[in-house]
Amino acid sequence: MSEVKKIAVLPGDGIGPEITQEAVKVLQQVEKEFGFSFSIQYGMIGGGAIDRVGIPLPPETMELCEKSDAVLLGAVGGPDWDSYPPELRPEQALLGIRKGLGLYSNLRPVTLFAGLENSSTLRPEVLAGVDLVVVRELTGGIYFGDKERTTTPEGEVATDLLIYHEFEIERIVRLAFEIARGRKKRVTSVDKANVLESSRLWREVVNRVAKDYPDVQVEHMLVDNCAMQIIRRPATFDVIVTENMFGDILSDEAAILTGSIGMLPSASLGEGTIGLYEPVHGSAPDIAGQGVANPAAAILSAALMLRHSFGYEAAAAAVEQAVRTVFEKGVRTPDLASENQLAVSTEEFGDLVVEELRRTE
Ligand code: NAI
Ligand code: MG
Numbered sequence: 436m437s438e439v440k441k442i443a444v445l446p447g448d449g450i451g452p453e454i455t456q457e458a459v460k461v462l463q464q465v466e467k468e469f470g471f472s473f474s475i476q477y478g479m480i481g482g483g484a485i486d487r488v489g490i491p492l493p494p495e496t497m498e499l500c501e502k503s504d505a506v507l508l509g510a511v512g513g514p515d516w517d518s519y520p521p522e523l524r525p526e527q528a529l530l531g532i533r534k535g536l537g538l539y540s541n542l543r544p545v546t547l548f549a550g551l552e553n554s555s556t557l558r559p560e561v562l563a564g565v566d567l568v569v570v571r572e573l574t575g576g577i578y579f580g581d582k583e584r585t586t587t588p589e590g591e592v593a594t595d596l597l598i599y600h601e602f603e604i605e606r607i608v609r610l611a612f613e614i615a616r617g618r619k620k621r622v623t624s625v626d627k628a629n630v631l632e633s634s635r636l637w638r639e640v641v642n643r644v645a646k647d648y649p650d651v652q653v654e655h656m657l658v659d660n661c662a663m664q665i666i667r668r669p670a671t672f673d674v675i676v677t678e679n680m681f682g683d684i685l686s687d688e689a690a691i692l693t694g695s696i697g698m699l700p701s702a703s704l705g706e707g708t709i710g711l712y713e714p715v716h717g718s719a720p721d722i723a724g725q726g727v728a729n730p731a732a733a734i735l736s737a738a739l740m741l742r743h744s745f746g747y748e749a750a751a752a753a754v755e756q757a758v759r760t761v762f763e764k765g766v767r768t769p770d771l772a773s774e775n776q777l778a779v780s781t782e783e784f785g786d787l788v789v790e791e792l793r794r795t796e
Contacts, residue, residue, distance in 0.1 A: 439472045440745055443503040445480040445496065448525060449718025450728035450781075451509025457730035457785030458507060458737040461754060464789045465741065469750045476503070480532075481511025481525035481718075491528035497535055500709065505744035506532070507737060508713035513720040521582075533573050537706035539603065540610050541571040542739070543686045543715055544700065547693055548762045554694035554771040557666060564670035565692045568618070570611040571682025573703055575603040576633075578679050599633040599678065604640040610704075611676035612648040621652045621673035625661045625681055637678065658685070665689055686715055695770040697729025700736035702743050710744040712736040726780045729768035731758055734788055757791035 444459060446452040459475060466473050478496040485491050491511070500506050511525040521527070532538075545567050552559035580596030608624070615622045624641040626634035638655055645653045656664070658681045665672065665685060669692050677685065690696040699715035714732030722728055735758060742751035766787055772778040779787070 439474050440505070441474045441476070441503040442740070443478055443499045443506045444475055445478050445500075445506065445508045447480050447509040447511040447718060448482040448513050449510060449720045449723040451481070451511065451718055453723070453726065453728050453781050454714065454730040454733035455507060455509040457781060457788075458733040460785050461734050461757075461788055461792070462507075462737050462741075464792045465747075465750050465754065468753070468792055469747065471745075471747065471750070480508070480528045482513055482516045484528070485516060485519070485523060485525065491523065491525045492531040496528075497532070500532060500536060500711075503709065505709060505740045506536075506711040507733075507740060508532075508711060509733065510714065510716065510718040512718050513723070530578065532711065533703060534579070536703075536709050536711060537574070538703040538711055539572065539574045539705045540607050540703065541569075541573040541682065542614070542702045542704070542743075543569040543571065543682075543689070544739075545569065545686075545689045545692055548698070548759050550762050550765070551694035551698070551771060553773070554767070555691055557669075557691060561666070562669065562692060566619075567669065567672040567689070567692075568614060568674055569682055569686040569689060570607065570614060570674060570676040571686060572599075572603065572607045572676075572678050573682075574679075574705075575599050576679035578683075597631065597633050599636060601636065601640060604637050605644060608637075608641050608644045608676055609647075611674050612644060612651050615651045615674040616648065619673035620650060622648075622654070623661070623672055623675045624653065624655050625658050625675055625677035625685065626655065627658050627681075628655070629657060633678070641676075661685060662688060666691065690715060695729055695768075696732070697768065697770045698731050698735070700732050700734075700739055702736070702739040704743060708744075710740065712740040712744075726782060727769045727778075728781050729770045730781050730785055731768070734758060734785070753792060754788070757788045760791050761787045 446455040478499040547565040577597040583594040628634040696716040703711040738751045738754035741747040769778040
């Protein structure tokens with residue numbers, strides 16, 4: 436018997452509960468197939484937590500995460516809480532949990548599954564061969580810098596501080612080089628060094644770290660150019676490493692390469708041993724509660740958990756293959772289906788993945 440792995444599941448708001456339910460279902464099937472043992476405990480986070488206890492990240496949720504081996508998160512936020520003060524917004528819980536667990540890196544693998552070329556708004560020939568990973572810095576930069584509002588005689592002034600320490604850049608850049616070593620050995624470092632001082636430091640650090648990885652090819656790219664190249668020639672990218680806000684934006688853009696934002700998983704790793712796994716998308720309030728959300732990103736996030744937190748590579752690959760096979764069979768969730776194509780529900784998609792896992796035995 437393998438040791439019991441403790442998983443904290445934080446479903447969150449909107450489609451969060453619907454999609455995490457399918458990911459949990461898949462994890463439970465993995466348990467059976469591979470003889471693993473998972474102890475799954477649920478916690479509240481985001482708007483739901485605000486409604487129940489008044490704050491987006493209750494201490495008991497943080498404690499649950501801290502005593503777990505890994506965290507599976509759905510998504511937080513929604514229009515119900517949009518008018519709340521900044522410190523009380525659901526999204527604050529994400530920043531709190533990332534900081535609290537020291538999760539400074541966010542890996543977002545962008546893979547195009549066979550057959551989904553036609554679901555993207557981009558031409559299939561542009562998408563052929565897409566296989567990249569965005570390595571986003573997650574606990575620094577403008578999202579975490581001091582924020583301020585002052586009233587002056589000329590009107591309101593708002594400040595967001597973009598700050599990076601050398602060590603923060605170095606650890607994420609090193610990780611990117613390590614990841615590139617296990618892939619196509621190419622790193623694209625994305626910055627705005629023509630105007631931002633923090634980007635100039637970023638570039639210096641990349642050039643220094645690159646010396647330790649002579650086998651890895653490095654290029655620097657300005658973020659505006661990268662935003663263009665990522666949809667112009669996406670297949671030429673391997674590892675894209677960038678700061679917090681640029682990574683946030685570029686990875687949503689990269690989602691289009693996979694056919695839908697509902698396809699993109701992520702792993703957040705850091706100083707400690709606890710990893711956090713969540714889809715890249717948000718709580719999609721526009722489709723919440725309808726059973727139409729694509730749970731693939733959540734299921735693939737669970738696969739990343741198996742790989743990165745538990746070292747269960749075979750199980751991770753089996754889950755990824757099961758998702759791939761379901762798509763290969765022509766199954767589509769509504770976000771990927773063309774007009775006259777029949778789509779399956781969130782739950783049906785999860786059931787089909789479980790079914791495939793059963794078959795791989
Ligand atoms: P979103 O990612 O929730 O939705 C953008 C669009 O993609 C919507 O049309 C939605 O229906 C669609 N979509 C997203 N996930 C999907 C899925 N699994 N299957 C099918 N379609 C899907 O981004 P939006 O609308 O900007 O934000 C909604 C809320 O989510 C906001 O409150 C925002 O702050 C929050 N948010 C939370 C995140 C998180 O929890 N990590 C990340 C991004 C946004
Ligand atoms: Mg985002």
